[in-house]
Amino acid sequence: MHVLVIGAAGMIGRKLVEKLAGEKEILGAEISRLSLVDVVEPPVPPALADLASASAMDISQPGSAEKLAAMRPDIIFHLAAIVSGEAEADFEKGYRINLDGTRALFEAIRLEGQKEPYRPRLIFASSIAVFGAPFPQKIGDEFFSTPLTSYGTQKAISELLLSDYSRRGFFDGLGIRLPTICIRPGKPNKAASGFFSNILREPLAGQEAVLPVDEDVRHWFASPRSAVDFFIHAATLDLEGVGARRNLTMPGLSALVGEEIEALRRIAGEKAVRLIRREPDPVIRRIVEGWPTDFDARRAEALGFRAEKSFDEIIRIHIEDELGGRIHG
Amino acid sequence: MHVLVIGAAGMIGRKLVEKLAGEKEILGAEISRLSLVDVVEPPVPPALADLASASAMDISQPGSAEKLAAMRPDIIFHLAAIVSGEAEADFEKGYRINLDGTRALFEAIRLEGQKEPYRPRLIFASSIAVFGAPFPQKIGDEFFSTPLTSYGTQKAISELLLSDYSRRGFFDGLGIRLPTICIRPGKPNKAASGFFSNILREPLAGQEAVLPVDEDVRHWFASPRSAVDFFIHAATLDLEGVGARRNLTMPGLSALVGEEIEALRRIAGEKAVRLIRREPDPVIRRIVEGWPTDFDARRAEALGFRAEKSFDEIIRIHIEDELGGRIHG
Numbered sequence: 275m276h277v278l279v280i281g282a283a284g285m286i287g288r289k290l291v292e293k294l295a296g297e298k299e300i301l302g303a304e305i306s307r308l309s310l311v312d313v314v315e316p317p318v319p320p321a322l323a324d325l326a327s328a329s330a331m332d333i334s335q336p337g338s339a340e341k342l343a344a345m346r347p348d349i350i351f352h353l354a355a356i357v358s359g360e361a362e363a364d365f366e367k368g369y370r371i372n373l374d375g376t377r378a379l380f381e382a383i384r385l386e387g388q389k390e391p392y393r394p395r396l397i398f399a400s401s402i403a404v405f406g407a408p409f410p411q412k413i414g415d416e417f418f419s420t421p422l423t424s425y426g427t428q429k430a431i432s433e434l435l436l437s438d439y440s441r442r443g444f445f446d447g448l449g450i451r452l453p454t455i456c457i458r459p460g461k462p463n464k465a466a467s468g469f470f471s472n473i474l475r476e477p478l479a480g481q482e483a484v485l486p487v488d489e490d491v492r493h494w495f496a497s498p499r500s501a502v503d504f505f506i507h508a509a510t511l512d513l514e515g516v517g518a519r520r521n522l523t524m525p526g527l528s529a530l531v532g533e534e535i536e537a538l539r540r541i542a543g544e545k546a547v548r549l550i551r552r553e554p555d556p557v558i559r560r561i562v563e564g565w566p567t568d569f570d571a572r573r574a575e576a577l578g579f580r581a582e583k584s585f586d587e588i589i590r591i592h593i594e595d596e597l598g599g600r601i602h603g
Numbered sequence: 604m605h606v607l608v609i610g611a612a613g614m615i616g617r618k619l620v621e622k623l624a625g626e627k628e629i630l631g632a633e634i635s636r637l638s639l640v641d642v643v644e645p646p647v648p649p650a651l652a653d654l655a656s657a658s659a660m661d662i663s664q665p666g667s668a669e670k671l672a673a674m675r676p677d678i679i680f681h682l683a684a685i686v687s688g689e690a691e692a693d694f695e696k697g698y699r700i701n702l703d704g705t706r707a708l709f710e711a712i713r714l715e716g717q718k719e720p721y722r723p724r725l726i727f728a729s730s731i732a733v734f735g736a737p738f739p740q741k742i743g744d745e746f747f748s749t750p751l752t753s754y755g756t757q758k759a760i761s762e763l764l765l766s767d768y769s770r771r772g773f774f775d776g777l778g779i780r781l782p783t784i785c786i787r788p789g790k791p792n793k794a795a796s797g798f799f800s801n802i803l804r805e806p807l808a809g810q811e812a813v814l815p816v817d818e819d820v821r822h823w824f825a826s827p828r829s830a831v832d833f834f835i836h837a838a839t840l841d842l843e844g845v846g847a848r849r850n851l852t853m854p855g856l857s858a859l860v861g862e863e864i865e866a867l868r869r870i871a872g873e874k875a876v877r878l879i880r881r882e883p884d885p886v887i888r889r890i891v892e893g894w895p896t897d898f899d900a901r902r903a904e905a906l907g908f909r910a911e912k913s914f915d916e917i918i919r920i921h922i923e924d925e926l927g928g929r930i931h932g
Contacts, residue, residue: 365771406847418747420766420848427767431760437749438756442694518735519749 275300276307278342280333280379281353283312285458286399289502290351295319300349301510309345312354334375343382346392349509350445352379353399359465361425372428380435384444396436396447397508400521402494404430404451405566412570415523422564433521440520448508448516450574453496453526453581457592466561470495473531474538474589477546480602486555489532492567496526496581497591504579511577519573525581527588528568537585541593542601604629605636607671609662609708610682612641614787615728618831619680624648629678630839638674641683663704672711675721678838679774681708682728688794690754701757709764713773725765725776726837729850731823733759733780734895741899744852751893762850769849777837777845779903782825782855782910786921795890799824799860803867803918806875809931815884818861821896825855825910826920833908840906848902854910856917857897866914870922871930 277294281287291310298305298321308326310316315330333339333354342350354375361368376398386392403426404419419430433449440447458471462483469486470493476483496504504524516522539547571579582588593599606623610616620639627634627650637655639645644659662668662683671679683704684690690697705727715721732755733748748759762778769776787800791812798815799822805812825833833853845851868876900908911917922928 416747418745419763421763422770422847424767424771427763430763434748434750434756434759434763438753441751442753518751 275303275305275349276309276345276347277305277349277351278309278311278345278347279316279351279353280311280342281351281355281399282310282316282328283314284353285460286455286498286501286505287312287351287353288317289498290353290505291316291319293502293506295321298322300506307347309342309347311342332371332375333379334370339375339378339382340385342379343386343392346386346394348394350379350383350394350396351399351505351509352376352396355399355425355429357465358403358423358425361428362423365424368424368428372425373431376428376432377435380439380444384439387444393443394445395509396445397505398432398436398447398449399505400429400433400449400451401426402451402453402523402566402569404433407564407566409566412568413523413566414570415573437518437520441518446513447520448511448513449521450504450508451521451523452501452504453494453524455498455501456495456588457497457596459498459592459596466558469558470531470534473550474534475592477538477549478542478589478593478597478601480549482549482551484553485531485550486553486558487531487562488554488559489530489535491531491559491562492528493531493562494526494528494566494569495585495588496524497588499591499595500581507579515577522574522577522579523569523571525571525575525579526569527582527584529585534585537589540586541589546601604632604634604678605638605674605676606634606678606680607638607640607674607676608645608680608682609640609671610680610684610728611639611645611657612643613682614789615784615827615830615834616641616680616682617646618827619682619834620645620648622831622835624650627651629835636676638671638676640671661700661704662708663699668704668707668711669714671708672715672721675715675723677723679708679712679723679725680728680834680838681705681725684728684754684758686794687732687752687754690757691752694753697753697757701754702760705757705761706764709768709773713768716773722772723774724838725774726834727761727765727776727778728834729758729762729778729780730755731780731782731852731895731898733762736893736895738895741897742852742895743899744902766847766849770847775842776849777840777842778850779833779837780850780852781830781833782823782853784827784830785824785917786826786925788827788921788925795887798887799863802860802879803863804921806867806878807871807918807921807926807930809878811878811880813882814860814879815882815887816860816891817883817888818859818864820860820888820891821857822860822891823855823857823895823898824914824917825853826917828920828924829910836908844906851903851906851908852898852900854900854904854908855898856911856913858914863914866918869915870918875930
């Protein structure tokens with residue numbers, strides 16, 4: 275099995291590669307080759323060093339996607355994207371990377387298949403940003419995509435292309451709409467959604483964190499570990515039952531900020547909770563109000579996708595995967 | 604008011620131009636200039652000959668869309684597309700004309716606005732082909748787009764772009780999803796949907812027509828006159844109330860083939876009905892089974908869009924507009 279990961283230097287990309295390195299097989303067959311690509315050269319996992327290659331590449335640049343398709347990987351994970359805030363700030367860059375890059379990849383695969391039959395499995399990282407307010411209380415699998423950002427628009431368009439290219443038999447694609455990933459490892463960043471992770475990650479490390487919204491804000495979450503499992507499951511799933519509708523809202527946990535804090539209290543104690551500083555920010559509150567809060571991800575659940583059922587689980591996963599099992603204190 | 608019609612040589616395009624020529628004004632202001640574009644040079648209506656110009660142009664060709672945007676029309680009707688069957692048969696041509704052409708137009712308008720503020724009204728002809736089976740009995744305004752053709756995919760992607768470009772303020776767009784237009788004037792064609800019109804138009808002209816499906820097939824219709832009215836209304840409507848969701852399913856008539864035939868009997872008599880020859884075609888039946896049959900087009904109705912309420916109306920409009928008020932007989 276030749277596996278290609280595009281966007282392998284990102285947070286989920288790195289974790290996905292680590293997981294592949296740990297399992298050493300996929301779809302019941304040994305991973306014989308691993309190609310890692312990102313705009314910066316991605317790290318190669320030591321366990322797969324002899325069969326992995328890493329390169330820096332922007333798939334929106336002419337010729338890049340063709341090079342990847344010419345390697346004829348069996349499984350392609352396409353996670354490369356510029357994030358929501360940047361796609362909104364730089365209209366042209368967003369469309370170039372998130373739409374033209376994805377379309378270039380899809381086209382390169384189609385044209386490669388015209389030389390000699392070729393139909394890889396392709397897993398695409400989509401997002402709940404394809405949905406735009408107003409929402410029903412729970413968003414069902416048949417709710418329409420009316421994104422309120424250029425990023426969400428680019429993801430929704432990529433989903434449509436993925437379905438059409440799959441229907442045509444150019445590849446066997448699945449788009450997976452990730453919940454907000456929590457607890458995001460690393461430093462606090464300026465993303466409007468950053469606080470959902472910050473208020474847990476920082477106190478668990480003995481650091482202060484800022485909470486810019488009220489405790490009754492509800493949102494839709496899954497752990498980084500679940501995100502990686504979504505990708506692996508999507509790559510190995512029997513797609514016969516999926517039919518022509520190739521984009522799936524992933525399961526997640528719908529929870530209040532207050533529930534995050536209660537879980538933190540149960541696991542790390544009052545001292546950790548006291549590290550959360552309340553600094554209401556009306557700008558962030560307004561942005562967050564436009565985000566979905568809950569889904570009925572029935573199709574994905576029926577296909578065997580699973581996420582966490584409580585914030586206690588999400589916090590424990592972070593402690594296991596990022597903190598070596600130990601809380602600061 | 605400078606009005607640009609792209610796709611002005613098509614059936615709806617020609618009728619729209621005739622209507623504009625008859626009214627001579629739009630949005631309460633005189634039409635001062637009328638630019639007509641299509642891949643073949645469109646006809647110029649005599650009533651507006653002194654202020655109209657016609658040219659043959661493929662907007663997907665480099666530089667074409669820029670030329671149109673540089674004229675800075677106040678209202679743009681974008682009806683240009685290759686049809687469903689051709690987009691399915693020729694994958695590359697379909698994406699080039701229906702997606703790249705539309706995006707080139709949108710981009711040219713955006714870039715024109717960077718030179719000097721410019722924000723035209725843009726009305727885009729979309730289609731119920733953005734929906735793909737299975738459907739609920741009535742498709743509501745929030746049902747998702749899962750097209751089962753490349754044509755439907757290209758229309759759905761154009762809709763997403765239209766919403767994002769409108770949200771960004773690059774133009775003020777509205778996408779209108781047309782029902783199947785009936786009675787289509789002209790000769791019988793090979794489109795799978797052709798029979799819906801053929802079985803009325805041909806008998807009304809004293810000619811035989813072939814019915815390839817059963818009488819209990821249900822579908823979604825509007826007359827050519829309604830289609831033109833949708834475009835005019837979309838161009839003149841106050842878009843404040845529309846918000847960010849810029850694509851609307853137009854109202855229509857949900858009717859059985861049997862109801863078409865009953866209406867024909869009432870208006871043109873048994874002799875006309877006897878000209879319908881039943882020749883079941885399993886291929887056409889299967890295609891038609893994948894099409895939507897009914898919609899709850901509540902948003903468009905609330906915004907004042909109107910369609911026919913019976914096939915008697917649809918037939919009478921054809922007799923008035925195409926047959927000079929007379930039935931063959």
